[in-house]
Amino acid sequence: MTVQEFRRLFPILERKVYGKNLVYLDNAATSQRPQAVLDKFVQVSRESNANIYRAVHKLSAEATDYYEQAREATRAFVNAASREEIIFTSGCTAAVNTVAYSFGEAFVGAGDEIVVSECEHHSNLVPWQLLCQRKGAALRILPIDDQGHWDLGLLKTLLGGVPSGTQAGTRSNQRVKLVAVTHISNVLGLVNPVEEVIRLCHAAGVPVLVDGAQGIVHEKVDVQAMDCDFYAFSGHKLYAPTGTGVLYGKKSWLEQMPPFLSGGEMVGTVTLEAATFAGLPHKFEAGTGNFAAVATFPEAFRTATLAREPRLASAFEATCAYLETALRGRSDLRLYGDTAPLPASVSDKYSVPYRRAGVFSFTIDGVHHEDVAQILDKMGVAVRSGLMCAEPVIRHFGREGMLRISLAPYNTMEEVEYFIKCLDKAVNMLR
Numbered sequence: 480m481t482v483q484e485f486r487r488l489f490p491i492l493e494r495k496v497y498g499k500n501l502v503y504l505d506n507a508a509t510s511q512r513p514q515a516v517l518d519k520f521v522q523v524s525r526e527s528n529a530n531i532y533r534a535v536h537k538l539s540a541e542a543t544d545y546y547e548q549a550r551e552a553t554r555a556f557v558n559a560a561s562r563e564e565i566i567f568t569s570g571c572t573a574a575v576n577t578v579a580y581s582f583g584e585a586f587v588g589a590g591d592e593i594v595v596s597e598c599e600h601h602s603n604l605v606p607w608q609l610l611c612q613r614k615g616a617a618l619r620i621l622p623i624d625d626q627g628h629w630d631l632g633l634l635k636t637l638l639g640g641v642p643s644g645t646q647a648g649t650r651s652n653q654r655v656k657l658v659a660v661t662h663i664s665n666v667l668g669l670v671n672p673v674e675e676v677i678r679l680c681h682a683a684g685v686p687v688l689v690d691g692a693q694g695i696v697h698e699k700v701d702v703q704a705m706d707c708d709f710y711a712f713s714g715h716k717l718y719a720p721t722g723t724g725v726l727y728g729k730k731s732w733l734e735q736m737p738p739f740l741s742g743g744e745m746v747g748t749v750t751l752e753a754a755t756f757a758g759l760p761h762k763f764e765a766g767t768g769n770f771a772a773v774a775t776f777p778e779a780f781r782t783a784t785l786a787r788e789p790r791l792a793s794a795f796e797a798t799c800a801y802l803e804t805a806l807r808g809r810s811d812l813r814l815y816g817d818t819a820p821l822p823a824s825v826s827d828k829y830s831v832p833y834r835r836a837g838v839f840s841f842t843i844d845g846v847h848h849e850d851v852a853q854i855l856d857k858m859g860v861a862v863r864s865g866l867m868c869a870e871p872v873i874r875h876f877g878r879e880g881m882l883r884i885s886l887a888p889y890n891t892m893e894e895v896e897y898f899i900k901c902l903d904k905a906v907n908m909l910r
């Protein structure tokens with residue numbers, strides 16, 4: 480399939496804004512939805528709209544079937560060992576909060592530690608801050624260097640402690656109870672070495688949550704090969720509707736964790752005094768799920784899989800490379816995050832090479848990011864500007880905000896060329 484053919488699957492890309500062709504370069508915030516996803520949502524809403532699991536009637540059975548087909552599609556998409564390990568949530572944020580609360584209740588106490596990195600989205604930072612405040616635990620930070628890389632030697636130091644085995648679901652006498660890191664930063668766009676982090680953490684008996692909101696979009700994720708304990712992502716960045724998300728968790732952990740939200744359908748028996756809980760995954764799915772939206776997951780995953788086929792994947796790489804070269808060609812522009820590690824002469828830290836995945840954040844001397852974004856908008860180009868819900872990483876580079884271009888496989892070379900021209904014009908207007 481060519482980029483043009485892939486692009487035609489997304490009707491919104493035909494629209495105009497302010498009389499100009501829409502050039503949508505804000506895909507890391509929300510990707511666009513293909514017609515197949517829109518159709519499925521409408522079909523389930525029009526033909527099979529009834530509460531899932533609750534009733535014996537035909538419509539409820541159909542809606543439930545769609546929901547469970549979506550669960551199986553999700554299991555297969557991330558290669559989880561069983562459907563019990565796939566929890567549907569309202570998004571990545573809700574998935575991380577579920578672990579912060581439920582894992583926190585079961586395994587985190589006063590004096591314990593949680594490790595997050597300096598380049599986390601607020602969704603994988605603030606829930607851990609609140610957990611630590613609730614429990615009297617300490618939040619430890621794995622810093623980034625000026626390339627945007629983690630120092631894995633420092634991670635080893637943070638883990639300190641006595642190695643206590645890698646068995647998922649076993650308690651350890653480690654002070655660090657969990658490491659929560661992002662697969663791909665929504666600012667730096669670098670693919671972080673999460674496999675290596677997991678290996679180091681497991682050697683120290685520490686489980687790992689991976690925030691996959693961006694990672695699931697650009698990387699083929701196999702949770703069993705990765706061996707993460709939890710993997711969280713949103714549907715709306717992966718061609719599905721908003722209000723959908725997934726928490727993958729190893730069964731051995733999920734079984735030991737108390738529920739987060741409570742209410743209908745997550746229970747076994749209920750008396751006026753107490754309740755027992757349903758088995759996995761329902762224990763973590765209180766209330767009526769967003770079933771018509773979740774039902775579109777098979778179509779969304781098919782779209783993502785299509786985008787990874789060699790022809791589209793290499794076109795995407797070429798478009799990204801073209802954009803990066805153009806950005807680096809401006810002497811007044813600073814692009815954040817670098818794939819090359821610092822040379823050994825400058826740093827003796829334990830680092831690995833990085834790759835960039837479709838996300839480019841930068842600043843331009845003498846112009847404000849917000850002003851540039853507003854002018855680009857009037858030219859039909861949608862980009863992100865500001866703190867991007869990741870204030871600490873922006874501050875690391877001494878900035879008040881940045882501009883971000885995030886590409887999807889439906890973005891064409893011509894769109895990137897147009898964006899570069901518009902950027903020149905915008906900057907000239909502002910100087």
Ligand SMILES: Cc1ncc(COP(=O)(O)O)c(C=O)c1O
Nearest residue numbers: 570571572600602665692693713
């Ligand atoms: C890396 C990362 N984590 C978490 C989130 C939160 O996702 P959501 O708002 O869909 O819950 C985002 C969204 O931008 C993100 O980029």
